[in-house]
Amino acid sequence: MPITMTENELTLAVIQTLKEGRRKAFQELMEELQPYDMAWQYKEIPEKHRYKFLAYMTIEELTDLMGELDQDDQLDVLDRLGAKRSTKVLDLMENDELASFLTDLEPEKMKELLGDMKREESQMVQDIMNYPPETAGRLMNNRFVWIKKHYTIGEAVDKLKEFAELAEYLNYLYVIDEERKLVGVVSYRDLLLAEADEKIEDVMYGRVVKVEVTEDQEEAAKLISRYDFVSLPVVKEDNTLAGVITVDDIIDVVIQEANEDIERLSASGKDIDFSTKPLVAAYRRLPWLIILLFVGLVSGGIISGFEGTLDAVVALAFFMPMIAGMTGNTGTQSLAVVVRGLVQEDLTFKQTARLILREFWVGILIGITCGILITFVAFFWQGDLQLGLVVGSSLLLTLIIGTLAGTIIPLILYKLNVDPAIASGPLITTINDILSLLIYFGIATTFLINLS
């Protein structure tokens, strides 16, 4: 009764059947499990049982299992399976999963694995791996059903039944002409509602939403989230159908792209998760920190340039962290709005201009509010109205400039197609630090030193 078992009870039952060598009971347990849960059980049982666990599984189940493991575990499974069963599993794996498994493998190991596979399958995988990472081509698979436009509804349904085992989602059939060019799409719902002898051409949609193989994966994600499809056809330059991208891969893309945005905003270093080793995590985080250390020294250099001013009015130092911090914060706020906005929308020139103008107004509004506030605070704290006015007017100016810097810098990088990792949060913060110190000490020197 695996239905009502908890995961731990299941683990015990799995180990029990393996120990007692009851292959059929093991099979019955597996039949009720989703791939993710199979992988969970496989990783949970003691290592000594793993050979038998794999030996008792069908090729289909092994393929499902592989799809849920990371590269080290995948290699380990193939090792335990031996050459013959390995090859069968590889042949059956989805090409996109296979491609991501093979990526970064040693060339010799890759050749060995590909060499044993069916020609057709290994060719398809190699084709996918030829596309650059993070493109639509790299994400597509060939587990879909295509039909010719002259088919009848009845013929299409028959073909669907024949390939049901293979197709990942059955929601749409893609329609091609004699040259394999994509000419239409039929939803399964349409098939159910049409008569068996109608022609596919007459019920299909001709205006197919599609991506080209070389387009960015973000473009595919935008289309799927916009149109609520569960799969999206991928075509080559000549409009021949090359594969499909499915919604489950798109969810992974959306998560990955969000993580990249956050890495960028926080300069937190690539690919650090809960299981990354300390040395690796430190190594990935250090480059940014070292750059920022030297940039931070620039701020120090500016302060040292104003040593005379600071010596004369030590109280200026009290407001320094607040001014630098506020300018950094408002810049990060603007940066976040721009970075996330670009995920969902493309910007025309007119919209860009409007956005910059909007942020300019925002800078003025928050600058005036915070500037007036700090003038009073500084006056009551230090009992010096002149100092209060210097701090207040500096904050007004730095907030406007900080807001604009946080908006314009990422937009320029985006338009220039420069790797936007450069526009990371701490860098904006640091630039704003420097600008704010220059403005603050500049104003202070003019009004407190030169004019007093």
Next chain:
Amino acid sequence: MPITMTENELTLAVIQTLKEGRRKAFQELMEELQPYDMAWQYKEIPEKHRYKFLAYMTIEELTDLMGELDQDDQLDVLDRLGAKRSTKVLDLMENDELASFLTDLEPEKMKELLGDMKREESQMVQDIMNYPPETAGRLMNNRFVWIKKHYTIGEAVDKLKEFAELAEYLNYLYVIDEERKLVGVVSYRDLLLAEADEKIEDVMYGRVVKVEVTEDQEEAAKLISRYDFVSLPVVKEDNTLAGVITVDDIIDVVIQEANEDIERLSASGKDIDFSTKPLVAAYRRLPWLIILLFVGLVSGGIISGFEGTLDAVVALAFFMPMIAGMTGNTGTQSLAVVVRGLVQEDLTFKQTARLILREFWVGILIGITCGILITFVAFFWQGDLQLGLVVGSSLLLTLIIGTLAGTIIPLILYKLNVDPAIASGPLITTINDILSLLIYFGIATTFLINLS
């Protein structure tokens, strides 16, 4: 031939048919369009043509159109449609879309709209709206097909055909018993491959992955991305089937949650996008900035407490922004790793301890590296080894503490189920600012002033 038209050509064609009053030609154009594209055209044409645009559309098309508009435009469309057609459209809208349309509407307007609707539909929407925002219950819809467990495959296929028009995705049928309790799931693929006279009970999966109505939407997103489903059943406390969540809504959830994480990390204020008005954007961003202004003054207070030290060694001020900035940066890095990690994984106590230990090691490693580096820089810049050692050892200590603060504070908030918006990036940065200044001036006072 709408197939080969660009979007602008389409707009011209749409306007043309409206001007000339050719309803049939207009209908033919619409038939080829996806809901998103219909909405695009609707917003693109001049306002004077909108009445006719809506008048020429079928109720089904109007329903699709409504699903793609924001609240203001939705209200405008209903106004133009008049009471009778409006009600038909509302009856046909998906409940989850309807619920999010009705949210935040004036109570009177809501009552008026709900009052005209079919009892059954308005009841379902009100049920959904009773669940708190961001729960599974709020996200579910009733566009799915359920079958009883004693059905045969043949009966199930018939029911599926009957409801094909209504169901959003046809990939799974949910199986219930006499008391409407969820007992199984059958994929459409299984139906295709089974014999017509087999019983549903015998082919269904009994181990159904599901969520409860009151669970967080993030939990639903985790399950869908883990299991690659296109829909997920939602049950009430007693396991009766209440609705389904579909993958298109989950993509929106993933994007929304990522945006919330970024709002949190950058304290950028809720719901600011490219079209937000300046006054609104400034209003949403100000609260955080004002809080941070006062927290920033705390840093100022600390510096003023060490006025004597600063007066004696003005060079200490040169390294202040670097130390505070670096501590803030490393804290933000840790925070980002924790916040994003929690999206994909739940943490056990053991994992939490391991994560904190890992970050402790990371803090030590980057602390030693940056500490040694800055000792040399400070020595060569200021020609003072003692100053170099003070700056270097301070940086070592503040980087370790900053890393731990960025890890532990969000984890505590997460465990306490406190709204993690409190653990926003700038707040961590500010706390780290304060800690780093205390450590820096503390060490400096001890070694440069008291011991000299």
